[in-house]
Amino acid sequence: MTHPEQTALVEAAGALVRWDVLGEPGPVTEVHEQQRAAAWLWELTEDPAVLAAVHRLARLNWAQSWWPASTVAGVPPLHPALLAAEHAVATAAVSHLLDDEQATERALSALLPLPLAALSGHAEALVLAEELAELAEDFGVTPPTPTAALTREGFALAAGADTRPDGVVMQQGSALVDWSMVPAGAVDAAAEATWFILRRNGKTLLEVTARPAPGGVPPRLAAQFGPIDLPLEPTPAGALTGSIPLPANALLLPADQRVLTVYAPGFAEPAPPDPAAADRRAALIAHARTRLDDPAATLTERTARLLWSGA
Structure with a gap:
């Protein structure tokens, strides 16, 4: 499709x-x-x-x-x-x-x-x-015993995570995360991943941060920035972050190579961004919001806000 x-x-x-x-x-x-x-x-x-x-x-x-x-x-x-x-x-x-x-x-x-x-x-x-x-x-299956709703542990952390790194920022930018590049529920559907080229402790570093989706277990992802690849790991602050030293000429990368792609290794390979992806993403997010109150939606969709706000 x-x-x-x-x-x-x-x-x-x-x-x-x-x-x-x-x-x-x-x-x-x-x-x-x-x-x-x-x-x-x-x-x-x-x-x-x-x-x-x-x-x-x-x-x-x-x-x-x-x-x-x-x-x-x-x-x-x-x-x-x-x-x-x-x-x-x-x-x-x-x-x-x-x-x-x-x-x-x-x-x-x-x-x-x-x-x-x-x-x-x-x-x-x-x-x-x-x-x-x-x-x-x-089918001879014993359904699990009913329990309470989801825990919101990590939700507030992810919501308030500070994505600006320590150090002297020399260049920075952001990019949408292509949903097809990561497993379902891996990242916040609306948040952009950010990148910074900065100086810290006498070194030039590339630092990338992505926001995980609420309610899930943050996965291990990776980022590609021009010719550079680096892993993104969950942090106690509720973000997925990675950093890597850069050579001195990194600041001379042409603009068309200063493009960030977040992906899951083994799940998808980095691909050029789709110019129409942002509009489709916005439409799907708006559609999901309508499902929260739509009488024709599934019970799961109609109770999502209730269960999450009360968790």
């Missing part, structure tokens, strides 16, 4: 069914094995309930991969237990048309304790728990 970050996708038997979360409401179906797809494809046009169930799974798949949690933009993270529970139930509902025959078992294996105490006013949460218990019993 041209823009996977705005694509809600279901991998069905012999076909892909996808929606553009920023575009038209109807799906696009790409058939690559006609015989396999023919066994279920008719259901999408003849049974609105099946189409709605596939759409729901597609939306949950998008949320798992691309939800733009951001301290900067005020988009709370999704509760992983609710997301896993809704994903398992939605997967089971359309398991007969999925490409992976073990999809429901795999979804059940990702279950986490539901925060039912924090959702005592939401009847939907109890319904979800009951559906999940029935599904788990059918």
Whole structure:
């Protein structure tokens, strides 16, 4: 897909069914094995309930991969237990048309304790728990015991982290983090990564800082700045930071090489920035905000703000 970050996708038997979360409401179906797809494809046009169930799974798949949690933009993270529970139930509902025959078992294996105490006013949460218990019993799985909501440890740190380094700053800049260059939930969806060339203790250094996403465990990433690569490690201040000594001629790098790319080694290779990425990112962040109060959104999306503010 041209823009996977705005694509809600279901991998069905012999076909892909996808929606553009920023575009038209109807799906696009790409058939690559006609015989396999023919066994279920008719259901999408003849049974609105099946189409709605596939759409729901597609939306949950998008949320798992691309939800733009951001301290900067005020988009709370999704509760992983609710997301896993809704994903398992939605997967089971359309398991007969999925490409992976073990999809429901795999979804059940990702279950986490539901925060039912924090959702005592939401009847939907109890319904979800009951559906999940029935599904788990059918597959011989014991669902985890319900627990409290997420902890906000690290959220305030990330929100207030000072990204300006110690030393005499000689050059500085910032760049968006391409979402396709890092795993889902690795970085704050709206924050820019920053770079500084500075003098400290008689040395010229390049220092790069990225802001991790709220609610997750900061991963180890890397940054490329012109011909220079350096690792980014989590710090107690709640940021991902790395620094590396620079040769004396580093300040003479031409402007087209003073470009910062943050990526996850082994996950993606650095690539030139997409000029249209900023607009798509802003649109997806705005879309996520609407989902927080949309009655048609998933329970996970509609309760994200409640669970995060009360954690």
